[in-house]
Amino acid sequence: MGETGRHKWFSFHHHRSASATSRPQHNPGETPTEFLCPITGFLMSDPVVVASGQTFERISVQVCRNLGFAPKLNDGSQPDLSTVIPNLAMKSTILSWCNRKKVEHPRPPDYAYVEGVVRARMDKEPPGTGNRVVARSEILPPVAENSPSDYDSVMGAIRSRSRNSISSSTSLPLHHHHRPSSEAENLNRIQSSFSTSDYSSFPPMSEEEEEIYNKLRSANTVDHEQGLILLRKKTRTSESSRVSLCTDRILSLLRSLIVSRYNIVQTNAAASLVNLSLEKPNKLKIVRSGFVPLLIDVLKSGSTEAQEHVVGALFSLAVEEENKMVIGVLGAVEPLLHALRSSESERARQDAALALYHLSLIPNNRTRLVRAGAVPMMLAMVRSGESASRILLLLCNLAACSEGKGAMLDGNGVAILVGKLREGGAGSEEAARENCVGALLTLSAGNMRFRGLASEAGAEEVLTDIVESESGSERLKEKAGKVLQAMRGGEREFGEGAEAREWNRMLEASGLSRSQFQGGQKEGFAYSSQF
Template sequence: MDIEKVLKCLTNSFSRFIHLAMFGASTNLPSQHDYKYVANSLKLFKRALDNIGQSCMHSDEVLCKELEELDVAVNEAREFIENWNFHMSKIYGVVQSKQLISKIQRDSIKICETVYGLIESSSSTSSTSILADIKHFMDELKNLNSETTAEKFEDALNFIKEQKVPPLELILEIIELFRLSSSQELLKESIAVEKENVIVDQPSQISYISDLVFHIRETMVNLESFKTINGVPVPAYFICPLTLQLMFDPVIVSTGQTYERDSIQKWLDNGLLRCPVTLQTLSHTNLIPNYTVKGLISNWCDKNNVKVDHPDKSTSEDQLVSNLTIENGFDRLSFQKSNHRSTEESCSHSRSGSTSTVVSSSEHLCEETASDAGVSPNDSTTFSHVKRVVTDLKSPSNETQTKAAEQIRFLAKNNMENRILIGQSGAIQPLISLLHSNQKLTQEHAVTALLNLSINGNIKSMIAESGAVEPLIYVLETGNTCAKENAAAALFSLSLLEEYRVKIGQSGAIKPLVDLLGSGTLRGKKDAATALFNLSIFHENKARIIQAGAVKYLVELMDPETQMVDKAVALLSNLASVPEGCLVIAREGGIPLLVEVVETGSQRGKENATSILLQLCLNSPKYCRLVLQEGAVPPLVALSQSGTSRAKEKAQQLLSHFRSQRENSSGRGKS
């Protein structure tokens, strides 16, 4: 083996890791302090390694192998930092971080001991300074102690392993250290841990973590029960074990446990099939209303003059789709009368004028057209009626099929019970078949019906598993304006199922979505950007989106007049996390516009634009110079003082990088 090549490869890995750990890591990265400590220690080791390759030491097979193993360990840690996101389990992240850091420690110390022995036995005149550097590095690594977070977590885990409940004081410390006191944070952590429990290779380890999270939830429920509303204690069984809030719509799962409907639905929508409290596998995923508990809560509220508001559902994935129903207009009607203008013309017309005018007109026309279809969008229906309509979907008559698809479209528009009935009636497959209809209006009704149905998490899964992805792509390529936009929104809805981000990306959806981003109406561009954003969460899709030419359109959409700045910058932020994304953003002239967003954009836009500029500057000194030439420093200084917490952090990292570049340049000039 050529030790020079191995050393060069390792020192490059060191540089990438050091830069990422010091400047590019997320603020909520587990064991962040430890990663920075390791990065600083590796700087010392890198200096020693730079000299080793030029010493008189001969190539050593054992040493080469040890260096390669350390290279793997450092790159594994770097990839973990790069891939970390706020959806992941904080607690399991600490476990993974400790394992990764310990491996770097062990491998580094082993190399130091080998090198120390080899150099001591050589007659190199430079050996004294090299040995001193290595000794210093070994001392630094041996002095590395885990963060308090990791220590407390290990203490709690030891109790779990001994089948004991951790002391209350320890659980409270962990809640504080991991910032799990918020009900939404605890729900997010519970879901993240359970998802890891499904996929991880070390079931015993994640099982212990799952048990710990259970004890944390139980503790939080007990603490909540000590709180009062209007001076009255809240009974513990009125509190959802997942949201830690007074239940509004309690439902029973197959194990007999009761939860708030929205929280347990989100749990199920993430593919989790164990009861959060009993940890037993659910025999089915039906949610049965708990009228007894709901009645008790209602009586308790009336008696104690407590007003119960519907809980905030903004964190639910299904609600994310529901929000888009308002923002993106899921049921975007053409409002076509049989003897009036074409679908495309009327669809376009319905979006003209002011926003308020369009909304009010749309609502009125929607009700009018729904009435023409024989249903009101808010009306419930019967299973037998739905079955008859589903039978009509399979009719040989185009007119009958179109009418049936239209009816299902409206029945599914606003009524949750109707969606469930339609899903259970066998409508999904016939609707998917109609996506290939030669009748554009039939195709539009079918795709919009599927989109409205996908708001329900279980039906979303049914649609995906019934092979809807390719037919939706066909509509995206061949449909009328409204159909294309709704197909894009439907693909976004399906991409909320994690495994379908991969399938949608591999099935050819990205190119037509990018085409819609470039040539669609404003509504279509927003639909396409939303779908592409969600697909870009999966790493392999980033390259596909870039290769399909999305960056050019996104840079154009950073013009404030497009009303798309925030969406464009959010998607570019994901694409900038890969080198080819940085290259194309710079090549398409994105840097001046990004600096402008940092200066004049919304809070979210400033945050994402700063993140992109940081990625660009870390990627290349050339981009760094271009960013500075655009006058980025003043708005970044302002942002570092008054932006969101993430924007402040990114702005400070970028300003620190500028200083580092200037100091390095100054140092080179002096030498």
């Protein structure tokens, strides 16, 4: 097979009988690495997200699971293959890329070839601690091409299990979207994907956990309510309880209750999850336990109060660097944008902005935001004065990618930002003014088109007033001076370190420093354990 038989982990010589579909139909050197399966190195035809957040070709996961092998990745980590969710967002992105590049759509690799690849890896990496056998029955079936989203089939299964476990009650039910009847045939096959059937190998429960666990596992809705209220109360202020109660047993039950039909159950489950998510060790564990699709479902169809807590949970989870990609891939961007624009709760709107800010710190999520129509929506919000400081901070991130910069220039962003500075004057909020100038500075970097648009909008006069004003911070004046320098053709390229320093300054001016986010303790944050 020559060079096409090589992949990221090791070299494997393909047998002559292997199917032609085992060969990549693209130039590996020109393909984005996130489109390639880490096992085969080939363009993925049926990508799936596993519990630990990585994306693989479905057949690659099936082979690993059938052989009871969990391989080590290049970074030394070992993927958790216990849960598989179809990644239709990634599949759509890959197909769009193929169409743009005039590359043949990828086909599934030959099973025998992938099995040979994995067996060769097993020979080089003898099974040890961490390699575990996973049941073949846990693999989720493919989702139909016209399925509304990656997680819809999983959600149907969990709702079905939740409905079967809850007795009749006078509590008001939530309204959920109806699923096509043909989907029902697949539900029984995937109900076990998020459940833990054997707790015998887990550490013994503390009295505190056992009391809550027994109430949550009851078939009685009243017990669910009491157990969740108790969990919420214990995790509100106690850091030690937040860590000790974030167990696989409790999380497994919360997964069912957070999509309950009953508002009070769903709301308390969401609030409890927010409290648990405050501790750094819990953030990865919660995401890897499969909560993100459930939170997105509540964000789409839950009660207003439950949605408010869910947005807070997504904000808290998005602070963790390793969660950013997974949350974006699983489809949280569009529901968060909707919450930012339309939520009845001011706190939910603020937390949605902060969640999107953290997600937009990685390039792939910036692209998702731009393609979801974030730029025109946010520019309209800036013009109307809604959450201007946070929205401007988000726009600074989006302007740092080529698609975002283009969308802002096309959407009259320069004139809107300049107009905002002009109407605000010296009495406007300092952080908003600084972020506004910061967004202009990001747009100006290496962009000839910016000069004409800024000149047409009268930016030079506005920025000169800022520089020469007796009021305003030195940082604000410095940024305004740099934008003027760019307009006059004397801009210099700023290195990555300089750009990072600019963003950190903007964060500090807004009271949103990264260290405060990581600690999760800044007073006044919506997820600061006041639930």
